[in-house]
Every structure is written in C-alpha cells, then in structure tokens.
Amino acid sequence: MSEIIIPTSFDTQTADAVVIGGGIVGASTAFWLSKAGMKVILVEKKEGLSSLTTAASVECFRTQFTEAAMAEIALPSVDMFENFEEVVGISDIDIGITQRGYLFVTDDPSMIPDLEKAKQRYDELEIPGSELITGSDLHKRFPFLAKDALAATFNARDGWLSTHETTYGFAKGATDARFFMKTEVVGLGTDEQGISSVETDKGTISTRLVVNCAGPYAKPVAQMAGVDLPLRTVRRQKAYIRTSHPDLPTDAPFTVDLVNHGYWRPEAGGLLCAWVDPDEPDSPPSDELPTDWDFAAESIHRASRLNPFFEQVADELKGEDINVSAGQYVYTPDDKPIIGPCDEMPGLYLNCGYWCGVMMSPEAGKRVADLAVGKMHNQDNALRYSRFKEGIAQKGDTFLK
Numbered sequence: 280m281s282e283i284i285i286p287t288s289f290d291t292q293t294a295d296a297v298v299i300g301g302g303i304v305g306a307s308t309a310f311w312l313s314k315a316g317m318k319v320i321l322v323e324k325k326e327g328l329s330s331l332t333t334a335a336s337v338e339c340f341r342t343q344f345t346e347a348a349m350a351e352i353a354l355p356s357v358d359m360f361e362n363f364e365e366v367v368g369i370s371d372i373d374i375g376i377t378q379r380g381y382l383f384v385t386d387d388p389s390m391i392p393d394l395e396k397a398k399q400r401y402d403e404l405e406i407p408g409s410e411l412i413t414g415s416d417l418h419k420r421f422p423f424l425a426k427d428a429l430a431a432t433f434n435a436r437d438g439w440l441s442t443h444e445t446t447y448g449f450a451k452g453a454t455d456a457r458f459f460m461k462t463e464v465v466g467l468g469t470d471e472q473g474i475s476s477v478e479t480d481k482g483t484i485s486t487r488l489v490v491n492c493a494g495p496y497a498k499p500v501a502q503m504a505g506v507d508l509p510l511r512t513v514r515r516q517k518a519y520i521r522t523s524h525p526d527l528p529t530d531a532p533f534t535v536d537l538v539n540h541g542y543w544r545p546e547a548g549g550l551l552c553a554w555v556d557p558d559e560p561d562s563p564p565s566d567e568l569p570t571d572w573d574f575a576a577e578s579i580h581r582a583s584r585l586n587p588f589f590e591q592v593a594d595e596l597k598g599e600d601i602n603v604s605a606g607q608y609v610y611t612p613d614d615k616p617i618i619g620p621c622d623e624m625p626g627l628y629l630n631c632g633y634w635c636g637v638m639m640s641p642e643a644g645k646r647v648a649d650l651a652v653g654k655m656h657n658q659d660n661a662l663r664y665s666r667f668k669e670g671i672a673q674k675g676d677t678f679l680k
C-alpha cells in the first residue's frame with residue numbers, strides 16, 4: 280500500500296530508495312522502484328503531487344521520434360498509457376487518454392525532404408502507424424488546415440491525457456511507498472560509500488539510493504552531493520482559450536506548424552495553444568514564472584497561419600477567456616534526458632533533463648528501477664549520464680523540442 284501524507288517533523292527514517300520530486304517522473308520512478316521490491320520514500324516540497332512543471336504542460340504524448348534512444352522510451356510509455364489500469368493495478372482509474380494523433384505540418388516546399396526523412400526514420404525505428412500525408416489527402420483528412428498546407432507527418436496513436444490523474448495513479452499503485460508532501464530536501468549526506476542520507480526540513484532519511492527527479496531543480500539538488508549536471512532551464516508558456524466557437528474543429532489532432540513553431544490542440548471547453556520560442560533565454564529554476572502579456576496573441580497569430588479558423592475564434596475572444604501559464608523545459612547538451620546512475624556519486628541516480636517528461640515518464644521510471652536492481656546494464660542504456668564524458672552525446676532532429 281502507498282501512503283500520501285504531510286508529515287510533521289520526524290525522527291530519522293530509513294528507506295531502500297528516496298525519490299526527490301513528486302512530478303509525473305518522480306511518481307513513476309517511485310512506483311517502479313516499489314514494484315522492484317524496494318521500500319521507497321518520495322519527498323515533495325509542495326503540498327501535492329503534480330504541482331510544478333507537470334501541471335504546466337500541455338499533457339501530450341507521442342511516438343514520433345527520429346532518435347532511437349528517445350523512441351525506446353516513448354513507445355513503451357505509450358503502451359503503458361494505453362493500458363494504465365492494468366499497469367498500476369487499479370481498476371477504476373481514468374487518465375483521460377485521447378488519441379487523435381500529432382500532426383507536424385508545413386507549407387514550405389523546402390521542408391518536404393525533412394518530413395520524408397522523418398517518416399523514413401520512423402519506419403527504420405519500427406514505429407507503427409507513422410504516416411506521411413501530402414496534397415489533397417491532407418486536406419481531405421484535416422479540412423481545417425489552410426489551403427497552403429503541403430505535407431505532414433502523422434501518427435493517430437499520439438495524443439494527450441490527464442497528467443494529474445496519471446501522476447496520482449502511479450502513486451496510488453505503488454506497493455511499499457510513502458509520499459511525503461511539504462517536505463523539502465535541503466541536503467544530501469555522503470560518506471566513503473557514496474550517498475548515505477537525505478536531509479529534509481522535516482528530518483533525515485537514511486538511504487543508500489537517491490533518485491533525483493526534481494524537474495527544474497535537478498541541478499541544484501545534484502549540487503547538494505557535489506555533482507554539477509549539464510542542465511539548462513528555459514521558460515515555456517501556454518495559453519488556454521475558452522471558446523465554443525462553431526468553427527473550432529473539436530476532433531482535431533495536436534497540430535504543429537513546423538515553420539513557425541506554433542502548436543495547438545482542442546481542450547475541454549476550448550483549446551490550448553502555444554509556441555516554442557527558440558530565442559527564449561535560460562532562466563534559473565523557479566516556482567514563480569512570469570507570463571508575457573502578449574503570449575496568447577502571439578500564439579494565436581502563429582496558429583492562424585495554417586489553421587485559419589483561429590481568426591474567427593480570435594474575433595470573439597474576451598480577456599477573461601484567456602489564461603496564460605508557464606513552466607520550464609530542462610535541456611541537456613543533446614536535448615535528451617539523463618536516466619540512471621551518476622558515476623560521480625555512488626548511490627545517486629538521475630531521472631531528469633526533460634522537455635518531454637510527461638510522455639517519457641512511464642518507461643523512464645521503469646528503466647531507473649531496472650538499472651537499480653541490475654535487470655539492465657548501464658552500458659545498454661543510451662540515456663546514461665556518462666554519455667557526455669564518453670563523447671557520444673549527439674543532438675538529433677526530432678521535431679518540436
């Protein structure tokens with residue numbers, strides 16, 4: 280049984296493993312470590328799980344990755360989302376999975392070879408259901424697109440879900456795990472063997488295994504053990520638009536304009552839209568991120584280019600119909616997460632460095648557990664931390680990151 284509590288100060292506790300961070304990545308990691316037979320404590324500084332970056336996301340998942348190391352995590356994760364009740368062993372959990380696909384679309388003829396190459400990579404990686412759709416087919420299947428739209432990659436299996444329900448599903452399904460809320464990690468104890476304890480503002484937890492799932496705070500948390508992770512945090516915003524405009528295609532996929540990095544998808548009561556600004560500067564990890572007053576207008580403007588119905592929707596919008604929120608993507612030098620042991624500090628494991636932590640969380644948590652109990656060797660783990668020192672880390676060409 281798992282337990283989610285807000286402890287008062289406690290005497291020294293012991294655990295086989297301590298997970299730092301109660302976002303979707305930490306909850307999945309705690310779940311899989313508990314399933315591997317470990318007594319787990321997860322510590323989260325906020326009052327509830329899924330309260331920081333996980334709550335800020337647009338909650339999407341996809342199979343469309345051109346890099347093997349990413350597809351290896353993303354594909355089994357989609358399988359687990361599809362069979363979530365069975366995976367966590369709870370029969371009445373509804374994560375609101377909606378599979379309407381990801382549509383990466385362009386109106387720029389010079390990009391067509393990039394789409395063809397992506398489709399070829401999906402086939403090489405044996406990603407089922409990948410499509411390259413062009414010309415009149417594209418307009419027949421997605422009639423809301425502007426007539427200039429030329430080509431798209433699509434996979435109907437991609438989609439979105441409730442991150443809140445998924446995070447709590449992992450927590451409730453964990454076996455021997457306690458989830459300590461409002462408990463902040465302030466230090467990591469080490470001795471000649473490596474990690475020896477986790478110091479929190481409520482008390483000490485004695486352990487030999489710590490997994491850093493602290494999202495945007497993964498770098499400062501690792502620094503508590505003297506490890507300097509190569510992570511950058513970058514603010515990303517999203518706009519929720521409340522609308523019941525009849526022109527809104529409520530059955531549309533998650534649609535990405537590959538030319539201007541704008542994206543949108545239908546959401547209950549309206550839609551979500553945003554754009555990934557390549558010039559957004561790094562910002563320090565923070566719980567209080569400012570939002571730009573013109574972000575929603577800019578996102579709508581970008582989405583309108585290939586989704587002209589946005590112009591009709593925008594005409595009728597009032598200020599109170601728009602809500603902009605922000606979180607942070609975490610980038611590594613090769614834009615892929617770091618999963619597994621930290622060779623600079625025995626006992627410290629990493630599950631961090633995500634711009635796509637929602638969609639990777641199920642299999643990433645499982646991989647940490649497999650590595651921790653020796654079911655997987657770290658040399659077979661393409662997302663190991665030591666790849667940076669080994670000089671094998673390379674940026675890929677996956678769309679939208």
Ligand SMILES: Cc1cc2nc3c(=O)[nH]c(=O)nc-3n(C[C@H](O)[C@H](O)[C@H](O)COP(=O)(O)OP(=O)(O)OC[C@H]3O[C@@H](n4cnc5c(N)ncnc54)[C@H](O)[C@@H]3O)c2cc1C
Nearest residue numbers: 300302304324332333336337339464494606635636637638
């Ligand atoms: C606008 C936007 C859209 C996005 N859309 C998607 C998407 O569609 N699909 C997708 O896969 N990803 C998306 N992402 C990225 C995704 O949200 C993150 O990669 C994911 O939520 C990371 O989860 P996490 O558990 O690692 O981090 P978090 O959810 O940030 O959890 C980390 C937790 O650690 C806690 N913590 C930190 N330091 C301490 C400490 N010292 N002591 C105790 N607790 C601590 C924090 O309070 C926090 O709750 C999006 C992000 C943004 C901002």
